[in-house]
Amino acid sequence: MVTQPYLSFELQEPNTFSVSKKKESRTIPNPTNAHTTMGWVADTLHSVNSIQLRELFNHFITLGLIVTSALVIWKALICVSGCQSPVVVVISPSMEPGFGRGDILFLHMSKDPIRAGDIVVYNIDGKDIPIVHRVIEVRERQNTEEAYILTKGDNNPSDDRVMYNPGQKWLQEHHIMGRAVGFLPYVGWVTIIMTDIPVLKYILIGALGLLVLTMKE
Amino acid sequence: MHSFGYRANALLTFSITILALMCAMASLSDNFNSPTPSAQVQVLNINWFQKQPNGNDEVSMTLNISADLQSLFTWNTKQVFVFLAAEYETPKNSLNQISLWDGIIPSKEHAKFWIHTSNKYRFIDQGSNLRGKEYNLTMHWHVMPKTGKMSADKIVMPGYRLPVEYR
Numbered sequence: 595m596v597t598q599p600y601l602s603f604e605l606q607e608p609n610t611f612s613v614s615k616k617k618e619s620r621t622i623p624n625p626t627n628a629h630t631t632m633g634w635v636a637d638t639l640h641s642v643n644s645i646q647l648r649e650l651f652n653h654f655i656t657l658g659l660i661v662t663s664a665l666v667i668w669k670a671l672i673c674v675s676g677c678q679s680p681v682v683v684v685i686s687p688s689m690e691p692g693f694g695r696g697d698i699l700f701l702h703m704s705k706d707p708i709r710a711g712d713i714v715v716y717n718i719d720g721k722d723i724p725i726v727h728r729v730i731e732v733r734e735r736q737n738t739e740e741a742y743i744l745t746k747g748d749n750n751p752s753d754d755r756v757m758y759n760p761g762q763k764w765l766q767e768h769h770i771m772g773r774a775v776g777f778l779p780y781v782g783w784v785t786i787i788m789t790d791i792p793v794l795k796y797i798l799i800g801a802l803g804l805l806v807l808t809m810k811e
Numbered sequence: 812m813h814s815f816g817y818r819a820n821a822l823l824t825f826s827i828t829i830l831a832l833m834c835a836m837a838s839l840s841d842n843f844n845s846p847t848p849s850a851q852v853q854v855l856n857i858n859w860f861q862k863q864p865n866g867n868d869e870v871s872m873t874l875n876i877s878a879d880l881q882s883l884f885t886w887n888t889k890q891v892f893v894f895l896a897a898e899y900e901t902p903k904n905s906l907n908q909i910s911l912w913d914g915i916i917p918s919k920e921h922a923k924f925w926i927h928t929s930n931k932y933r934f935i936d937q938g939s940n941l942r943g944k945e946y947n948l949t950m951h952w953h954v955m956p957k958t959g960k961m962s963a964d965k966i967v968m969p970g971y972r973l974p975v976e977y978r
Contacts, residue, residue: 691915692890692955710896710908711951711963728892728953730910733937736903748892748915753932776960778834805816 653807660806676703677772682715683782684726688747689713696783699726701772708732708743708767713774716745716765718758724771727754733764741767837887838959844885850878850950850966852895858929860941861977868941870934870973874912876950877925883954884919891916892953898967899946903938911948943975 671680680701684693693699701715708714710729717724730753731744742764746753755763788795858871876895883891894913901907911930916922951965 691917692892710910711892711894711953711965713953713961730894730913730932732906732908733904734906736901736905739905748913774961776838777956778958 657803657806675701675772677701679724679771682724682726683785685786688749689726689728690749692748693726693777694779696780696786698778698782699774700776700778702775703770703772707734707739708741708770708773714743714745715771715774716769717771718762718769720759725754725757726774743770834958838956841885841887841956841960841962844882846880846882846964848878848880848882848952848964848966850876850880850968852876852948852950852968854948854971855927857974857978859978860974862939863935866939868936868939870941871929872911872934873927873929875925875927876912878950879923880916880952881919881922883952884922887956887959889955889957890918891922892955894951896949896951897934897946898949899944901936901938901940901944903940907936909934941973942977944973946971946973 672678674680682699682701684697684699685695687695699713699715708729710732712729713726714729715724715726725745727745727747727750729743730746733742734740735742743766744753744755744764758765788798853875854872855875856873858873860870861868863869874895878893880891880893892913892915894910897907897909897911899907910932911934912926912928913931914926916924948968948971949965950968951963953961953963955961
């Protein structure tokens with residue numbers, strides 16, 4: 595019932611339009627004929643060029659905007675969480691069945707002291723791969739409040755002393771990079787696959803860049 | 812405008828947004844759960860209690876742990892990690908926290924349990940302060956979600972005391 599008047603209106607509209615268009619097309623060619631043909635070609639070429647250049651700039655700005663907003667979000671996460679790397683991907687099965695390969699952990703570095711049971715990310719001096727394990731023992735000194743920490747993976751048979759540097763018995767606060775507070779399953783597989791097959795990374799980045807650059811408004 | 816790439820992009824963005832929203836809602840729904848867990852621990856026996864050659868006290872004990880953690884489980888709970896820690900103060904350390912036993916509870920059906928065990932990790936002091944030492948046994952648990960925020964809590968059970976003599 596409601597659609598009927600809308601339809602009749604649309605049927606009328608094209609008719610009036612076509613009539614007016616015919617009138618216009620008859621009148622327009624006259625003034626252009628007055629110009630020389632050379633000037634007309636140069637004019638069109640110039641206008642086409644400026645449009646393409648403008649579009650190209652537009653695309654580059656869009657691309658820049660995407661890259662910078664990603665950077666802004668990442669830096670904001672660093673500020674909020676207080677960690678140098680606020681999101682980490684689990685790559686080893688040492689915390690199974692809680693955290694498996696490809697799961698994502700969100701870290702937070704608060705002023706609260708580290709206690710047994712916390713899941714911490716730590717970095718041993720001289721090694722560049724951070725490890726996510728659970729704290730099983732804490733010794734806090736009486737006067738300095740320095741904490742000595744021992745960790746263990748839930749799925750490992752023994753504690754982490756074998757993984758520390760030779761002679762190192764405890765972790766201290768400066769080894770700790772953050773505490774795991776949030777969990778997201780499977781999403782990290784994207785990163786794992788891309789680090790395992792670096793070609794894929796370049797293909798993906800190239801394809802995305804191409805997509806943005808050739809995108810029509 | 813309505814090219815294949817445009818539609819694929821729209822579909823992908825939409826499905827990821829919905830998925831993220833569902834994850835956030837699942838995580839937020841955990842807040843409606845107010846758990847009432849309970850735990851009891853008895854020290855049945857001090858198996859041995861001695862001073863190591865390097866001067867540190869070590870004790871081995873038999874524990875009877877019973878707990879009901881069923882109320883911790885919600886539909887967003889993947890597992891609960893539970894452990895029993897001994898906590899005490901010495902002149903050297905303001906806090907000594909040693910995990911004695913731990914376990915992983917995979918589902919609600921296994922969340923009401925009792926176990927008869929000797930300490931899984933060694934109970935060693937930094938020094939020789941354990942004779943007659945009063946300590947707390949604390950039952951900690953760490954809820955690992957299927958997705959979202961992790962949570963932890965504990966029950967402190969005070970008033971345990973180690974024997975006055977080595978044995």
